[in-house]
Amino acid sequence: MQILLYDTTLRDGTQREGLSLSVEDKLKIARELDLLGVHYIEGGWPGSNPKDAEFFQRIRRADLRHARVAAFGSTRRADATCDTDANIQALVAAETPVVTLVGKSSTLHVEQVLETTRQENLAMIAESVAYFKERGKEVVYDAEHFFDGYKLDAAYALATLTAAAHAGADCLVLCDTNGGSLPHEVTEIVQAVQRRLANEGFSNGAAGRGPTLGIHTHNDGALAVANALAAVRAGCVHVQGTINGYGERCGNMDLIPLIANLQLKLGYRCITPEQLRRLTEVSHYVAAVANLNPDTHAPFVGHSAFAHKGGIHVAAVAKVPDSYQHIDPELVGNRMRVVVSELSGRGNVRMRAQELGLDLNGNERVVLQRIKELENRGFQFEAAEGSFEMLVRRAAPDYEPPFELLDFTVVVSKHGAGDIISQAMVKLKVGNEVMHTAAEGDGPVNALDKAIRKALLPHYPELADVQLVDYKVRIVDEHLGTAARPRVLIESARGEERWSTVGCSENIIEASFMALWDSLELPLARRRASCNAHRS
Ligand SMILES: CC(=O)SCCNC(=O)CCNC(=O)[C@H](O)C(C)(C)COP(=O)(O)OP(=O)(O)OC[C@H]1O[C@@H](n2cnc3c(N)ncnc32)[C@H](O)[C@@H]1OP(=O)(O)O
Ligand SMILES: CC(=O)C(=O)O
Known part of the structure; x- marks a missing residue:
């Protein structure tokens, strides 16, 4: 089954503390996401700032091959009209094929944050969705705080979704905005939503009758990817996230492990195998443009994701790479590495020397002993591969030092x-x-x-x-x-x-x-x- 990837690095990703992208940065990342094969790129909130508004003007000339561009904004303000609402009009001016509207699902937010009535919130959702459908847009409806709202008042949360669905929304995205949900709750609630939509005469999108279901999760409980996977297994076909999990607080759902898990473990189609092999490059590219250090321990794409240090592990992977690896690293554009340290066995020394094209002349034991002695004195060879190389070269009987x-x-x-x-x-x-x-x-x-x-x-x-x-x-x-x-x-x-x-x-x-x-x-x-x- 095909899963539609919706990237919000340029909008929700920039809500990460310390991350700010120029228009130029956003355009560069958008081109990279397009090449990666994501289906939607959410470029920003045009009603928020001039930079985001400029992005939407310039992206029109970017000639993206694959992705559809989405502009994000909230439903109209309470007691206003779409025609006079500044955010709604900024979305119109963005002229994107896709408009994503965020609306309230939780009675707590309706009554205590918006300070309006439940009925008015339903009207805000329905009128805003209809406004963009009348203008020929694909409308994605982000149901903010959906899981928390459902737990508080399930009937009302479901009513907000059906308001969007009846107004013509193409996709209903269930948001775990505070990032506190657990996978089993996500599964149960997605199933409840499906039952309700079916009762209203909608089927989950694929056949063109009614909206598709989507998922948008945050990582506050370290479960964003797990929750998104649970939602997909329960029937969501549209998944929102960011590259490297950038986002407010503890981050958004990281699209990198999400794509790899969906495609390599669960057999869903997201992008082509060639695009999948670009995952590592894309992750590092986005980090570089965002001026952040890549996380070396990031699953799938980190420098250490397939680095073997323990002697027993290295001896095994030398014979059978899969013995200590969950996937072949090349499938995601990464590679296996061997780290040499005091925890090494001869296998580490052999493999690392082989990678460097060095002949050990049977000196593995001597080199290994020397590494252990030196690490005991405070040296560290993991990050000093040049010194490891010199140990191997100097151990050769015919080595002549140049000075x-x-x-x-x-x-x-x-x-x-x-x-x-x-x-x-x-x-x-x-x-x-x-x-x-x-x-x-x-x-x-x-x-x-x-x-x-x-x-x-x-x-x-x-x-x-x-x-x-x-x-x-x-x-x-x-x-x-x-x-x-x-x-x-x-x-x-x-x-x-x-x-x-x-x-x-x-x-x-x-x-x-x-x-x-x-x-x-x-x-x-x-x-x-x-x-x-x-x-x-
Ligand atoms: C879950 C999410 O990630 S949603 C996205 C969050 N991201 C952002 O907020 C970043 C961009 N935001 C901004 O640039 C600004 O907040 C703006 C331009 C949207 C609004 O700025 P301001 O008009 O100064 O309002 P402010 O931010 O102080 O308050 C938010 C207002 O939006 C209203 N609002 C919040 N959500 C919604 C909604 N779904 N539908 C309608 N109105 C909403 C609030 O009630 C509040 O209205 P009030 O000014 O009448 O009290
Ligand atoms: C829409 C969104 O970003 C959220 O609810 O988290």
Whole structure:
């Protein structure tokens, strides 16, 4: 069965605290959602602000291939008319093929928030829906607080739905606005709605008689996806949510796991298998445009979603990938990864080395032992794959280090009111040549980096392109205060290539020096290995 996906990242998603999208951002995300194959894109609330109104003007020229654009707004105000209601007129001006109207289902909201009568609320719903049907729009009716309203006064909540249905709404969306419902309640209430609509002579949409049913859930009880799945299994065919679950408070229902579960576990059709393989990319793209870090642990699409760390798990997935994975990660555009740490077995080392194209020469045990020793001293290899690579390369019997650091001195001085001066002196050996260099820098690590490069550049000019792009310090045993051991992580880059390295010591300069050494040796070791491979 086909499920219709209704994305509200650009409207409800932007109600997340800290998230704000420009019109340009919204257009970029809309194009991406269209390529993903969502059926509806809710662009915003045109009566709310000029940015949303501009979006609806510009999206007309976007030439979307697949998705229909929806503008969102509330039913007319109490005791007003649609012709004079500013929000309703902004929806008309948006000129979208789809109009989504939110109306009240709960007597609490009708009487205490709108401060109007039950009868007037029913008229507001019916007149607003009819107004847009008369103008040829597809009308989605969002029944706000439907589940809470049903629990308070089922007959009234159902009457609001039938008011929308009789006025011609194409889809009735049951909203768990406060996000507190449980899956079994959702199932029971969706079934009750179906019975009521059938009694009124409507069938659930598909055959064109009466509205389809939809679901809109929030994640306050961490059940938004579960509730949406329950609703679909009970008969809803239209599902509203946002990419990455962005939304007010704890977020909206996350369309990413929803789509993957519906399609891969429950056999519903949402998007094509090719579009499904873009899920990871889309999730990361939307996060980037929203200026938020992607959640690395997000189900299906997170960097860690298929990362195996425990030695026993890795040994098993090396033989049978499905042994510790619920799906094949490639189906959603993700990939399996192996993490190396003190919890590893030989399998982790073997698989990670294989991924890097490195030959272990039977040294798994030696490398594993070294990792365990170093992690015990505060190193962490998970986030320092460059240092892992150097451990493997250095363990090879024929490994020739491109340089050897013999010693270094770092001096940080401040005289009177003058500036702090950082200087480093380095002694290193390339082949048989021993060099002494000195440099000043913006801080001791920069001075050390400069002094090492000064010595290496005449021999290895390619290091000029290697940049230090990130430098992080973390205290390992924080209870020791200033005597605690710092762990230094350095990220280096050359063009698109990136690698991270680690050092750990009681002395922050030494920890930095270790990470720096690996970061500079790695590109030289890689180059030498590739030259040797070409020669042989
Ligand atoms: C569940 C949801 O996510 S619904 C969407 C929530 N999102 C937003 O509110 C974001 C966009 N909102 C806005 O920009 C503004 O709130 C506006 C433009 C819609 C309204 O602004 P204002 O006119 O200043 O009203 P304000 O926001 O203070 O109060 C809401 C008004 O809408 C009325 N209202 C609320 N829901 C409905 C409804 N379903 N039908 C009709 N009127 C409604 C309230 O009774 C209140 O009316 P009042 O001003 O007569 O008291
Ligand atoms: C309509 C909507 O966003 C809600 O009820 O949560």
